[in-house]
Amino acid sequence: MRGLSKVPAAVFALALIAGTTFTGVKQSTAAESSGSKGTIALSLKTITNDDFQKALADAVKAKTESLGYTFLLVTAGEQTAVSTQVNQVEDLIARKVTGIVLNPMDGNAVVPVLGKARDAGIPVVIVDSPVAKGHDDLYITFVGTDNFNAGMQAGKQVVQALGNKGKVLVVRGANGSVAGDNRVDGFKKGLEGSGVMIVGEQPGNWTNSVAMQVTENMLQANKDVQGLFSASDVMLDGILEALSDANRKGVVIISVDGSHKAVDLLAAGEIYGTMAQFPQKIGSLAVEKLVSVLENKSATNSIPKVIDSGTMLYSKDNLDEAKKQMF
Amino acid sequence: MGQRVGRILFSLLGVAALAAAGLLVPHFLTAANLLNVVRQSSITGIGAVGMTIVIVILGIDLSIAGLIALCPMVSGLLMLQGVPIVISIVAGIIAGIGMGLFNGLMVAKLDVPPFITTLVVGQVSQGLALIMNNGRSIGGFPASYVDIGNGSFLGIPVSDLLLLAMMGIGIFITQFTPTGNRIYALGGNETVVRQEGINVDGLKLFVYAFSGFCASVAGLLLSAQLDTVHPIQGDPYLLDTIAACVIGGVSLAGGEGRVAMAVAGALIIGSVRNVLDLLGVHPFFQNVLVGTIIILVVFGSGLSRYRRTVPV
Amino acid sequence: MSRIIRDALKNGSAVILVLLVLLGIVFVRNFASVDNAAVIVRQSAIPAIAVLGMTMVLMTGGIDLSLGFVVGLASTATGFMAKVWGLPVDLTVAAAVLIGALVGLVNGAIIQYMKVPSFITTLGTGYILYGISQLVSAGNVITRLPPSLLAVGRTDLLGLPTSVYIALGIVALGWFLIHRSVFGRALSAFGFNSRAAFLSGLSTARVNVLTYVLCSSLAALAGLLLTIRVNAAQPNMGGGVFTFEIITAAIVGGTSLFGGVGSVMGSLCGVLIIKVIENCINLMNISYHLYLAVQGGIILTVIVMDKIRSRAA
Numbered sequence: 001m002r003g004l005s006k007v008p009a010a011v012f013a014l015a016l017i018a019g020t021t022f023t024g025v026k027q028s029t030a031a032e033s034s035g036s037k038g039t040i041a042l043s044l045k046t047i048t049n050d051d052f053q054k055a056l057a058d059a060v061k062a063k064t065e066s067l068g069y070t071f072l073l074v075t076a077g078e079q080t081a082v083s084t085q086v087n088q089v090e091d092l093i094a095r096k097v098t099g100i101v102l103n104p105m106d107g108n109a110v111v112p113v114l115g116k117a118r119d120a121g122i123p124v125v126i127v128d129s130p131v132a133k134g135h136d137d138l139y140i141t142f143v144g145t146d147n148f149n150a151g152m153q154a155g156k157q158v159v160q161a162l163g164n165k166g167k168v169l170v171v172r173g174a175n176g177s178v179a180g181d182n183r184v185d186g187f188k189k190g191l192e193g194s195g196v197m198i199v200g201e202q203p204g205n206w207t208n209s210v211a212m213q214v215t216e217n218m219l220q221a222n223k224d225v226q227g228l229f230s231a232s233d234v235m236l237d238g239i240l241e242a243l244s245d246a247n248r249k250g251v252v253i254i255s256v257d258g259s260h261k262a263v264d265l266l267a268a269g270e271i272y273g274t275m276a277q278f279p280q281k282i283g284s285l286a287v288e289k290l291v292s293v294l295e296n297k298s299a300t301n302s303i304p305k306v307i308d309s310g311t312m313l314y315s316k317d318n319l320d321e322a323k324k325q326m327f
Numbered sequence: 328m329g330q331r332v333g334r335i336l337f338s339l340l341g342v343a344a345l346a347a348a349g350l351l352v353p354h355f356l357t358a359a360n361l362l363n364v365v366r367q368s369s370i371t372g373i374g375a376v377g378m379t380i381v382i383v384i385l386g387i388d389l390s391i392a393g394l395i396a397l398c399p400m401v402s403g404l405l406m407l408q409g410v411p412i413v414i415s416i417v418a419g420i421i422a423g424i425g426m427g428l429f430n431g432l433m434v435a436k437l438d439v440p441p442f443i444t445t446l447v448v449g450q451v452s453q454g455l456a457l458i459m460n461n462g463r464s465i466g467g468f469p470a471s472y473v474d475i476g477n478g479s480f481l482g483i484p485v486s487d488l489l490l491l492a493m494m495g496i497g498i499f500i501t502q503f504t505p506t507g508n509r510i511y512a513l514g515g516n517e518t519v520v521r522q523e524g525i526n527v528d529g530l531k532l533f534v535y536a537f538s539g540f541c542a543s544v545a546g547l548l549l550s551a552q553l554d555t556v557h558p559i560q561g562d563p564y565l566l567d568t569i570a571a572c573v574i575g576g577v578s579l580a581g582g583e584g585r586v587a588m589a590v591a592g593a594l595i596i597g598s599v600r601n602v603l604d605l606l607g608v609h610p611f612f613q614n615v616l617v618g619t620i621i622i623l624v625v626f627g628s629g630l631s632r633y634r635r636t637v638p639v
Numbered sequence: 640m641s642r643i644i645r646d647a648l649k650n651g652s653a654v655i656l657v658l659l660v661l662l663g664i665v666f667v668r669n670f671a672s673v674d675n676a677a678v679i680v681r682q683s684a685i686p687a688i689a690v691l692g693m694t695m696v697l698m699t700g701g702i703d704l705s706l707g708f709v710v711g712l713a714s715t716a717t718g719f720m721a722k723v724w725g726l727p728v729d730l731t732v733a734a735a736v737l738i739g740a741l742v743g744l745v746n747g748a749i750i751q752y753m754k755v756p757s758f759i760t761t762l763g764t765g766y767i768l769y770g771i772s773q774l775v776s777a778g779n780v781i782t783r784l785p786p787s788l789l790a791v792g793r794t795d796l797l798g799l800p801t802s803v804y805i806a807l808g809i810v811a812l813g814w815f816l817i818h819r820s821v822f823g824r825a826l827s828a829f830g831f832n833s834r835a836a837f838l839s840g841l842s843t844a845r846v847n848v849l850t851y852v853l854c855s856s857l858a859a860l861a862g863l864l865l866t867i868r869v870n871a872a873q874p875n876m877g878g879g880v881f882t883f884e885i886i887t888a889a890i891v892g893g894t895s896l897f898g899g900v901g902s903v904m905g906s907l908c909g910v911l912i913i914k915v916i917e918n919c920i921n922l923m924n925i926s927y928h929l930y931l932a933v934q935g936g937i938i939l940t941v942i943v944m945d946k947i948r949s950r951a952a
Contacts, residue, residue, distance in 0.1 A: 205880075217678065221924065241870055439939070443939065450931040454931055611778075625759045
């Protein structure tokens with residue numbers, strides 16, 4: 001009985017696989033055949049619970065399609081899947097995409113695969129997170145926020161808001177995240193030489209539940225805290241809940257990203273400020289430069305190697321502007 | 328006999344799936360892509376060699392994720408200091424074997440559940456990998472090391488050859504040595520094996536040390552491929568390795584399972600991901616499909632059979 | 640009552656917990672306060688609900704790797720039902736738990752009738768659920784949930800939120816189910832000899848499936864309460880990390896991966912042990928890179944000590 005039932009099961013399995021992969025879950029092949037100029041792929045870590053990456057992806061998609069190309073999204077799926085991203089880019093090369101926009105999960109790990117892309121003649125633009133130094137020949141340009149600078153600006157703002165003295169907590173991103181590390185390092189630099197001290201620093205793992213737990217615990221150890229820096233807007237919900245549960249009011253909270261969630265909180269007076277990033281600008285610019293090289297409208301070496309998309313503080317003083325630019 | 332039929336059916340299923348993929352998925356059945364798939368699956372495959380043997384003796388090794396990060400970090404830091412490549416690599420492997428021995432010691436002498444000890448060793452290894460370079464990754468290794476991950480020998484990628492070699496070692500140990508016999512016996516019934524006077528503790532030490540060895544090789548290969556050691560590069564490989572074993576028919580109830588089939592399981596997982604990538608399936612759908620396919624493959628092959636009557 | 644205490648003390652994990660708490664009081668500043676104790680209790684309540692289900696599954700010799708993803712699905716669903724569709728609270732709660740039950744039913748059916756090992760089944764369904772959660776939410780987080788929903792878990796009673804009392808109630812029910820009912824006896828028999836379970840008059844098939852239904856329902860409830868606690872509904876709530884934390888808690892509490900052995904008190908202590916350790920690590924502001932390593936090291940040390948203790952006994 002067992003042996004016989006396996007054959008139809010196997011056939012069923014194959015049919016299911018073939019069926020599901022063909023009923024509309026594909027992103028691009030249909031469009032590809034109807035006269036698009038080629039496929040531009042975007043490789044990211046994830047867009048789940050990450051407004052920034054999502055806004056970046058949306059911007060890349062919009063610009064790609066407006067220029068007559070097909071858009072393909074590839075995500076590694078988790079915050080830590082470094083080698084998965086490399087495998088996916090290899091697969092993109094095998095698939096012969098026309099161009100690649102890449103947000104590297106690790107600036108070193110993507111170097112070999114970028115070499116393969118170059119050998120295959122596929123131009124690449126890097127966004128958000130830089131590639132390790134010394135490999136300029138492997139990509140056209142890097143477009144992104146200077147995370148260290150954003151953190152540093154945040155630090156300076158906190159010093160100002162606290163009148164040059166006080167104690168702050170830091171909620172970091174996930175261990176091993178370069179962007180997160182850069183922001184916190186920048187924040188510390190911004191505090192240098194001031195009377196503001198960091199009394200607690202723990203990883204919030206980019207998730208609300210973990211951020212809430214570590215903030216709760218840090219508040220237990222520090223009854224007297226005036227400020228708090230969050231490495232990203234995505235952890236603010238949990239952090240605010242922890243603060244409210246512990247009945248701490250008036251804590252100066254500053255974070256990074258400039259998402260609409262943070263701007264809403266800003267308008268409601270719950271946070272002090274957020275260092276804006278401009279993912280729409282990053283995504284759009286990246287595709288623009290990529291396509292201009294693809295269509296031979298610019299020489300690669302006429303494009304600056306680093307395009308800083310900038311940052312600025314959103315606070316209650318510039319809410320209107322924030323609302324216009326937020327993502 | 329039932330196992331044999333299962334394995335034959337499994338192979339037929341595999342061939343049929345490959346053929347279907349070749350017809351339906353553009354760019355799949357090219358030499359370049361297929362070699363990529365094997366290369367991409369080699370890490371999981373090498374990990375699965377060690378994991379198979381651990382599962383056969385009713386254990387589990389959750390430390391491989393941490394070791395895939397720690398061992399190359401040790402080697403990598405040494406290499407960047409100018410220490411000769413061979414010595415650096417040996418150092419990394421010793422770290423892996425050392426952690427494996429610790430696991431074996433805890434399990435054999437102190438009766439600590441393998442789940443706990445290997446989980447902890449994995450976390451400690453991960454923590455060490457983070458501390459050793461302050462959470463940053465390292466890269467830019469000597470060319471001869473990077474070639475291990477990216478080079479070819481007589482047209483075959485070195486990664487694939489390494490996978491074959493490790494698989495060969497695993498097959499040799501399990502099928503052609505008395506130790507292998509004892510390992511399978513141990514997975515079947517520990518009390519009987521002890522009564523026969525066999526050094527059970529020694530066996531367990533060996534098995535966990537071997538798994539640590541495999542994890543260290545897998546990690547060193549990964550870092551050669553990426554020319555990087557990223558402190559948390561091991562994370563995706565833990566579940567994939569165990570899944571590869573189970574797909575390949577290694578029984579979680581112990582006593583059964585072949586190294587070669589586990590490696591096949593790793594190749595299946597790698598192929599599925601590759602096919603989904605080539606088809607441009609949306610990332611959200613990929614998750615749904617990977618889950619469905621894993622279940623269907625195991626169901627369809629009926630390889631996983633348990634000798635206990637517990638319906639696990 | 641005294642029997643319950645005796646049961647608890649027989650279990651090594653209770654002793655470990657007491658030891659850790661004493662060490663915390665002596666060595667960790669700010670640990671010994673009513674406030675901090677309340678924090679730990681609040682953090683442990685929701686995992687306690689989840690570990691109950693996992694304990695049952697482990698007792699049958701299986702494992703449920705989809706647990707963390709059920710949490711995520713329940714969270715996503717809650718956000719939609721409560722905020723986007725504006726459904727009344729009791730409907731939302733019931734629907735969330737029902738979704739969990741459905742997932743458990745699918746898990747149980749595949750494991751029992753298609754004979755696919757629980758490791759693979761639940762790994763597979765876990766992936767599927769994560770994909771579904773992402774598709775439904777389009778990766779978005781829903782925050783600022785309606786106060787009527789939040790009240791379910793956050794109403795303050797004697798200084799603790801209602802979710803704690805819900806957890807206590809469920810743990811008590813679970814204790815009766817596992818240690819004092821026919822179903823519980825069948826669970827224990829599973830690990831050693833399913834024939835005995837069969838002979839006890841219950842269909843092993845139904846017991847097995849029911850176990851998974853219960854586990855996922857409890858996981859869904861945990862997801863709902865976690866969403867309320869954090870006031871955010873998101874697909875990556877819980878996840879693999881949460882699943883592992885729960886399994887570790889159960890095993891630290893004495894449940895065996897091979898089935899047959901399991902204790903509600905033990906698993907509860909397991910959860911508390913983990914949360915106490917995490918609390919101390921945060922209080923002492925131990926380097927964030929060492930976080931996991933220190934936590935792991937402490938767990939291993941206490942287990943080894945417990946093994947030595949039971950050898951010497």
